[in-house]
Amino acid sequence: xxxxxxxxxxxxxxxxxxxxxxxxxxxxxxxxxxxxxxxxxxxxxxxxxxxxxxxxxxxxxxxxxxxxxxxxxxxxxxxxxxxxxxxxxxxxxxxxxxxxxxxxxxxxxxxxxxxxxxxxxxxxxxxxxxxxxxxxxxxxxxxxxxxxxxxxxxxxxxxxxxxxxxxxxxxxxxxxxxxxxxxxxxxxxxxxxxxxxxxxxxxxxxxxxxxxxxxxxxxxxxxxxxxxxxxxxxxxxxxxxxxxxxxxxxxxxxxxxxxxxxxxxxxxxxxxxxxxxxxxxxxxxxxxxxxxxxxxxxxxxxxxxxxxxxxxxxxxxxxxxxxxxxxxxxxxxxxxxxxxxxxxxxxxxxxxxxxxxxxxxxxxxxxxxxxxxxxxxxxxxxxxxxxxxxxxxxxxxxxxxxxxxxxxxxxxxxxxxxxxxxxxxxxxxxxxxxxxxxxxxxxxxxxxxxxxxxxxxxxxxxxxxxxxxxxxxxxxxxxxxxxxxxxxxxxxxxxxxxxxxxxxxxxxxxxxxxxxxxxxxxxxxxxxxxxxxxxxxxxxxxxxxxxxxxxxxxxxxxxxxxx
Amino acid sequence: xxxxxxxxxxxxxxxxxxxxxxxxxxxxxxxxxxxxxxxxxxxxxxxxxxxxxxxxxxxxxxxxxxxxxxxxxxxxxxxxxxxxxxxxxxxxxxxxxxxxxxxxxxxxxxxxxxxxxxxxxxxxxxxxxxx
Numbered sequence: 020x021x022x023x024x025x026x027x028x029x030x031x032x033x034x035x036x037x038x039x040x041x042x043x044x045x046x047x048x049x050x051x052x053x054x055x056x057x058x059x060x061x062x063x064x065x066x067x068x069x070x071x072x073x074x075x076x077x078x079x080x081x082x083x084x085x086x087x088x089x090x091x092x093x094x095x096x097x098x099x100x101x102x103x104x105x106x107x108x109x110x111x112x113x114x115x116x117x118x119x120x121x122x123x124x125x126x127x128x129x130x131x132x133x134x135x136x137x138x139x140x141x142x143x144x145x146x147x148x149x150x151x152x153x154x155x156x157x158x159x160x161x162x163x164x165x166x167x168x169x170x171x172x173x174x175x176x177x178x179x180x181x182x183x184x185x186x187x188x189x190x191x192x193x194x195x196x197x198x199x200x201x202x203x204x205x206x207x208x209x210x211x212x213x214x215x216x217x218x219x220x221x222x223x224x225x226x227x228x229x230x231x232x233x234x235x236x237x238x239x240x241x242x243x244x245x246x247x248x249x250x251x252x253x254x255x256x257x258x259x260x261x262x263x264x265x266x267x268x269x270x271x272x273x274x275x276x277x278x279x280x281x282x283x284x285x286x287x288x289x290x291x292x293x294x295x296x297x298x299x300x301x302x303x304x305x306x307x308x309x310x311x312x313x314x315x316x317x318x319x320x321x322x323x324x325x326x327x328x329x330x331x332x333x334x335x336x337x338x339x340x341x342x343x344x345x346x347x348x349x350x351x352x353x354x355x356x357x358x359x360x361x362x363x364x365x366x367x368x369x370x371x372x373x374x375x376x377x378x379x380x381x382x383x384x385x386x387x388x389x390x391x392x393x394x395x396x397x398x399x400x401x402x403x404x405x406x407x408x409x410x411x412x413x414x415x416x417x418x419x420x421x422x423x424x425x426x427x428x429x430x431x432x433x434x435x436x437x438x439x440x441x442x443x444x445x446x447x448x449x450x451x452x453x454x455x456x457x458x459x460x461x462x463x464x465x466x467x468x469x470x471x472x473x474x475x476x477x478x479x480x481x482x483x484x485x486x487x488x489x490x491x492x493x494x495x496x497x498x499x500x501x502x503x504x505x506x507x508x509x510x511x512x513x514x515x516x517x518x519x520x521x522x523x524x525x526x527x528x529x530x531x532x533x534x535x536x537x538x539x540x541x542x543x544x545x546x547x548x549x550x551x552x553x554x555x556x557x558x559x560x561x562x563x564x565x566x567x568x569x570x571x572x573x574x575x576x577x578x579x580x581x582x
Numbered sequence: 583x584x585x586x587x588x589x590x591x592x593x594x595x596x597x598x599x600x601x602x603x604x605x606x607x608x609x610x611x612x613x614x615x616x617x618x619x620x621x622x623x624x625x626x627x628x629x630x631x632x633x634x635x636x637x638x639x640x641x642x643x644x645x646x647x648x649x650x651x652x653x654x655x656x657x658x659x660x661x662x663x664x665x666x667x668x669x670x671x672x673x674x675x676x677x678x679x680x681x682x683x684x685x686x687x688x689x690x691x692x693x694x695x696x697x698x699x700x701x702x703x704x705x706x707x708x709x710x711x712x713x
Contacts (some may be wrong), residue, residue: 366666370688371595377691378599383606406688426674 059095059251061086062107062119068216068277069140069239070120076184082120084273085139086241095251113457114244117251123237131245135252137259138238140274143344144173147218148210149203156231158216163209166202172235173212180234183525191313200225215340219278219333231343266330275330293318306331316540355420362413369409372402411542418549425468425553427578432465432496432503433458439473440494443480449529452484452492459497466577467554475547475558479507479570482543487511490567501576508569514562522560547572554578583622586610588647590620590646591664592638592705600633600664614628615640621649624656631702636665636676651680662701664689685692 063078065071078099090097091316100107100116111119112131123142124134146165148154148476154163160181169192181188196217202208204225211227222229224308253517262268297315340382376399378384380392387395417423440456447454465472476494483492490510497504514522525545544558549559556574587604591597592615601611613626614620618637624632632650636643643663650656663676666687673684683701685694 363666366688367593370666371593371599374599374688374691375595378602381691383603383691 024362035549055295056096057093058098059090059118060098060100061103062110062116063099064104064107064121066104066121068220080120081140081273081277082241084269084276085259085262086118086255088122088269089255092258093254095254111242111244114247117248118241118243120241121239122242123239125237128242132242133245133247133249133252133401134240134242135256135259137256137263138164139259140239141236141341142175142239143215143233143236143340144212145215145218145234145340146210146212147203147222147227148202148230149206150226150228152209154210154232157181157184158231159230160184160188160210160232162188164189164191164207165210165212166193166199166208166525167212168192168196168199176235177212196221203227216278219274219336233340233344233347236344256567266334271330271334275326288354322426342471352420355416355422359413359420359422360472362409362416365409366406366413368407369402371401373406376402411546414546415452415542415549418546418553423550423553425471427466427468429464429466430469432462435469435473436476436494436496439476440479442477443484443492446481447484447492450484450488452487452490455491455493457493459495461498462496462503463498464576465503465574467574471550472554472574475550475572476505477508478543478547479572482570483511483568485505487567498576502573503576504571504573506569506571508567510567513564513566513568514560515564519560519562523558583630584610584630586612586627586629588612588614588620588624588627588632590614590617590638590643591635592616593635596635596687596689597610599691600694603691603694604698617646617649620646621656622655624650624659625653628655631658631660631662631682631698633662633664633698634681636663643676647676647681648677660701660703662698 023200043130061078061083063070066080066501068078068080070078070082078101087097089095100110102110107116108122110116119132120127121140122132122134125137128134146160147153152163153159161184165177165188167177167190174190174192177190181470191202196213199208199211200221203211204227210230213221218229221227241252241255243249259270262270265271297311297318373492376395379387380395380399395421416425436458437456444454480492480494487509488511492507492509495506495508523544525542548558551572551574554574555578556572558570558572560568560570562568585608587609589597589600589611591600591613597613597615604611612623612629614623618641620632620634623629634643634646638646643665647661647663648667650659650661660682661680662683662685663681664685664687665676676684683698684695690697
């Protein structure tokens with residue numbers, strides 16, 4: 020008998036050989052006199068098919084199969100402790116349990132837990148659509164109705180994922196996956212967001228198909244309390260690496276068993292029926308006729324074939340999904356790189372236009388009449404505006420591609436602020452605005468990225484001067500403990516309460532009526548927010564409609580490497 | 583002391599702009615569009631300073647600066663980098679490579695000449711800023 024069919028045959032013969040098995044079981048149950056046997060307590064919670072409690076109250080699932088296999092190999096005595104997900108993590112932190120399954124690696128978790136290195140499973144969210152809905156990729160999502168899991172991170176993750184595309188998507192939610200899939204099956208929604216494991220098990224049953232819309236990938240591990248159980252994690256890594264190489268191993272069998280609905284739920288029934296029939300025949304045949312043997316072999320082969328077909332299907336599907344994820348990530352990188360390169364290429368000719376216009380306006384090349392001066396002034400203004408738009412696009416694409424690098428060094432904050440104020444003074448003077456600077460005596464040296472910090476302040480000042488028609492614009496700065504607090508305030512039109520929330524989102528400019536009057540890319544504040552956060556700081560706004568606004572940034576006095 | 587400056591830069595419009603501005607301010611200007619040509623002209627004409635673009639095809643500004651510093655005939659000539667590498671960190675990199683000063687592109691016609699002059703040694707008039 021091959022190992023593949025062992026559980027099935029135990030069941031088949033159990034009535035006959037029960038006494039023998041009982042004896043064998045008791046015998047095997049006596050622990051070997053191994054003083055090194057180690058007790059390992061593993062957390063269990065309900066997230067089928069990864070880990071869950073089966074109908075007999077026993078822990079089951081992919082993670083459990085794997086750890087049982089490894090425990091047997093390593094001579095560990097496994098104990099289980101069931102609870103909720105949160106309880107499991109608390110117990111792990113407090114060292115009450117040694118291992119917790121199904122933990123996604125994050126930087127924050129790595130601070131309190133240890134992880135092994137070889138991921139056990141990868142998980143992601145995927146959109147599953149009704150057949151014929153036409154949804155293949157993210158671009159087909161516009162105008163569709165999508166159902167997500169109530170109270171999960173799905174909604175936020177999905178909105179974040181699709182947010183940049185500006186699609187009109189109707190989001191609905193249901194409390195469990197079953198209800199969600201039924202909504203799509205019945206046509207009340209076009210697509211559903213699910214984790215890949217549930218999706219794999221239930222897609223076909225509901226007449227859905229998978230799409231290339233995949234997001235929020237995470238790698239799943241066993242986690243251990245920080246600084247303890249290193250040797251357990253090493254043991255897991257050693258075996259995982261081995262069994263992931265071998266397509267006939269417990270790893271692939273377990274994944275196949277729990278993620279294929281046919282094997283897990285439908286096969287056992289008819290397999291059992293056939294098995295009982297076969298068993299009866301065998302017992303009647305007593306010594307075992309050749310015909311019977313042949314039949315058994317035939318069935319076994321059939322089972323093996325089905326099994327390997329399903330394994331193959333899963334392997335193929337997993338590979339396809341990994342490839343799709345990779346393609347999506349590559350496309351994103353190409354987009355950002357393209358934007359960055361294009362922006363650079365656009366700047367070179369534009370700088371030439373700005374430079375020569377400046378020379379002509381200086382009248383170094385000869386005198387100009389008033390009309391020529393006026394028109395060249397317009398050329399200069401428009402090209403400077405275009406340059407600032409391109410610079411904004413360059414910045415945001417660099418930030419989004421994770422390519423921005425800050426360089427921290429110490430410098431005097433007060434003169435740097437004076438300098439930025441001088442830059443907006445011409446425009447403020449022209450509009451008749453009072454420009455005030457209030458720098459507290461506590462302001463001294465800061466360790467930060469001077470260029471980027473000045474960029475933020477200039478942006479805030481420019482906005483204030485741009486939107487304020489009368490009154491004043493002021494900058495104030497003081498140091499409180501290890502943090503600098505800098506406020507740019509104005510007596511401009513202010514911001515309506517409902518507009519404040521989206522203010523720091525990319526491409527946001529409040530009220531289309533205004534955006535026609537005040538040109539800009541709508542990227543400035545989102546760049547400010549991202550930059551100040553990269554510096555370990557924050558940005559906040561206080562504003563009342565018709566009363567003015569105050570933008571406050573807080574940033575550490577000493578950031579990054581001290582030089 | 584001569585009033586000669588060497589520009590090493592591959593964009594004709596940028597050369598023209600710098601050339602124009604410098605000439606208007608009484609400098610004599612020599613142009614080179616590649617590194618080898620620039621090094622050869624630096625040796626031959628012994629300019630007071632070299633305005634050096636960093637992003638050049640084949641031999642880039644860092645390599646040119648290294649070569650100019652290596653040769654005894656040109657080692658004493660100040661190198662002023664003029665480049666659109668506006669990213670933080672690039673300034674330090676080019677100064678570490680031996681440049682005396684750094685002017686950022688796009689050059690501002692209103693301030694370019696003044697910016698350049700602060701890096702010139704032995705300027706007799708009081709326009710020079712002490713650095």
